[in-house]
Amino acid sequence: MAELGLRLTLTFIQIAVIVLIVIVTVLLLTLAERKVLGWMQDRMGPMEVGPYGSLQPFADAIKLFFKEDIVPAGANKLLFTVAPLLALIPAFIGFAVIPWGPDLTFEFDGLTMKPFIISDINIGILYILAFASIGAYGIILGGWASNSKYSLLGGLRSAAQIISYELNIGLAIIGVLIMAGSLSLVKITGAQSGWFWNWYVFAFPAPQIFALVVYVISAVAETNRVPFDLPEAESELVAGFFTEYSGLRFAFFYLAEYANMVLVSCVASAMFLGGWNAPYPGTILDLLGLSSLAWIENTMWFAFKTYSFLFLFFWLRATLPRLRYDQLMRFGWKVMLPIALANIVVTSIAVYLFPKG
Amino acid sequence: MAQLFFGYFAGVIAITSVLVVALRNPVYSALSLLIMFFHVAGLYVTLHAEFLAAVQIIVYAGAILVLYLFVVMLLNVKQDDRYHGQWRIAAFVCVPLLLELLVLLASGGAAQSGLLPAQTAADTADNTLAIGTTLFSTYLFPFEVASLILLVAMIGAIILAKRDFPERGEM
Numbered sequence: 401m402a403e404l405g406l407r408l409t410l411t412f413i414q415i416a417v418i419v420l421i422v423i424v425t426v427l428l429l430t431l432a433e434r435k436v437l438g439w440m441q442d443r444m445g446p447m448e449v450g451p452y453g454s455l456q457p458f459a460d461a462i463k464l465f466f467k468e469d470i471v472p473a474g475a476n477k478l479l480f481t482v483a484p485l486l487a488l489i490p491a492f493i494g495f496a497v498i499p500w501g502p503d504l505t506f507e508f509d510g511l512t513m514k515p516f517i518i519s520d521i522n523i524g525i526l527y528i529l530a531f532a533s534i535g536a537y538g539i540i541l542g543g544w545a546s547n548s549k550y551s552l553l554g555g556l557r558s559a560a561q562i563i564s565y566e567l568n569i570g571l572a573i574i575g576v577l578i579m580a581g582s583l584s585l586v587k588i589t590g591a592q593s594g595w596f597w598n599w600y601v602f603a604f605p606a607p608q609i610f611a612l613v614v615y616v617i618s619a620v621a622e623t624n625r626v627p628f629d630l631p632e633a634e635s636e637l638v639a640g641f642f643t644e645y646s647g648l649r650f651a652f653f654y655l656a657e658y659a660n661m662v663l664v665s666c667v668a669s670a671m672f673l674g675g676w677n678a679p680y681p682g683t684i685l686d687l688l689g690l691s692s693l694a695w696i697e698n699t700m701w702f703a704f705k706t707y708s709f710l711f712l713f714f715w716l717r718a719t720l721p722r723l724r725y726d727q728l729m730r731f732g733w734k735v736m737l738p739i740a741l742a743n744i745v746v747t748s749i750a751v752y753l754f755p756k757g
Numbered sequence: 758m759a760q761l762f763f764g765y766f767a768g769v770i771a772i773t774s775v776l777v778v779a780l781r782n783p784v785y786s787a788l789s790l791l792i793m794f795f796h797v798a799g800l801y802v803t804l805h806a807e808f809l810a811a812v813q814i815i816v817y818a819g820a821i822l823v824l825y826l827f828v829v830m831l832l833n834v835k836q837d838d839r840y841h842g843q844w845r846i847a848a849f850v851c852v853p854l855l856l857e858l859l860v861l862l863a864s865g866g867a868a869q870s871g872l873l874p875a876q877t878a879a880d881t882a883d884n885t886l887a888i889g890t891t892l893f894s895t896y897l898f899p900f901e902v903a904s905l906i907l908l909v910a911m912i913g914a915i916i917l918a919k920r921d922f923p924e925r926g927e928m
Contacts, residue, residue, distance in 0.1 A: 479788075522883060522884070522885065523807045523810075523885060526812070527811055529811070529819075530811050530818075532819075533818065533820065533823075534819065537791065537823070540823065540827075540830070541826075544784065559827055560827070563819075570815075583808075583885055
């Protein structure tokens with residue numbers, strides 16, 4: 401019983417640390433997004449709070465906490481309250497299977513644990529997909545429970561969009577799964593060690609470049625970001641499914657959107673760009689004789705890759721106009737889906753012709 | 758421990774299944790169906806069928822039920838419209854099921870011993886690998902037939918939805 405208690409304690413510490421990291425990343429992102437957008441559009445971005453606007457996220461958080469929490473008349477109170485949580489929890493729960501660093505084990509009082517992953521389950525990537533699909537409920541129910549036509553239309557649009565593009569995400573990563581022969585993110589990243597041409601974007605025999613492009617575009621669509629932000633298109637739907645939300649509940653939706661961005665970026669870097677592997681074999685700190693600190697370099701590489709994807713999100717937002725709804729659907733089903741399917745066929749044939757040594 | 762988890766999952770599945778048909782608001786019905794799908798997935802996990810559990814959530818909770826919700830919301834069903842006094846049909850279905858249950862309970866010991874070995878065999882191997890090899894070797898033909906049936910259904914749906922009725926258009 402004591403062993404179970406200790407294991408639970410260690411796991412809870414891991415969960416707390418990772419949730420903290422994700423929330424800090426989200427805070428950073430809210431500032432970074434406005435700064436990056438500002439620079440790209442030749443303006444300053446937030447400058448007033450703190451030096452160079454650096455305390456802006458805290459000001460926003462405090463504002464959202466103390467704002468009046470309005471439940472519209474005629475709204476379904478129960479679902480109106482549950483919906484933000486249904487959006488937030490699936491966004492965070494996926495981080496449990498992301499490998500943040502090398503696959504080390506760590507002895508603590510007779511217990512072995514893996515410090516850089518909460519749970520190394522053998523269906524890791526399916527687990528993430530499963531909970532990503534649950535995130536749609538928060539949006540649909542939020543739109544429905546608000547009892548407002550703009551919210552409802554935003555929610556329904558989002559449902560259709562998420563279902564269509566989730567399919568493409570699932571199909572895009574199948575190529576990687578075929579090459580790795582595993583569903584576990586730990587094994588997938590582990591198989592990409594060595595030089596950067598071992599990463600699955602470049603790897604022999606079937607480079608997954610097309611899959612990466614399909615994945616990134618679909619991920620942008622699934623997180624409702626520009627240019628696929630139709631569920632919250634201001635010019636048509638006020639603010640989409642969270643039109644009626646204010647205060648802390650609005651903050652939950654906001655947090656969920658950004659946490660989802662972080663999650664899809666983590667998955668992209670783990671599956672296509674080698675995860676925590678450096679682009680060269682081993683680590684520099686290891687060569688310098690500091691092998692006990694090598695994990696720092698690895699986790700930094702993972703952070704760098706993830707943040708590069710997040711930067712891409714901002715870049716797209718600054719560059720591209722919003723798609724029309726029929727264009728969005730046609731693009732998803734008639735362009736992305738055939739590319740993803742063709743990628744699976746080509747990868748399967750290539751892996752069959754050149755089996756792993 | 759396993760008994761405890763089974764009891765919890767089975768209990769919630771039973772309660773939410775009843776709620777799906779008993780609740781008056783169709784959105785609440787859909788939500789209790791969602792909770793039920795999750796607990797069925799939990800039951801699969803306790804049986805070491807993790808792949809099946811994930812697929813259960815992705816397919817049923819993530820895709821099919823979202824479409825149900827979609828339809829319920831678009832149709833905006835009034836709360837009592839669905840009830841048309843179907844107790845005769847219900848009784849017709851339920852009485853044989855109840856009898857079957859009683860028969861199964863009466864011969865409970867024999868049925869249980871038949872189920873146990875298969876369960877322990879699946880414990881050790883890589884679950885996803887096992888499903889894949891079985892599906893593509895032993896059950897290859899049924900698998901292909903199933904995919905063909907799905908393809909036919911898909912094409913049928915597209916034809917039904919996309920057919921523009923020329924004779925009606927001219928009238």
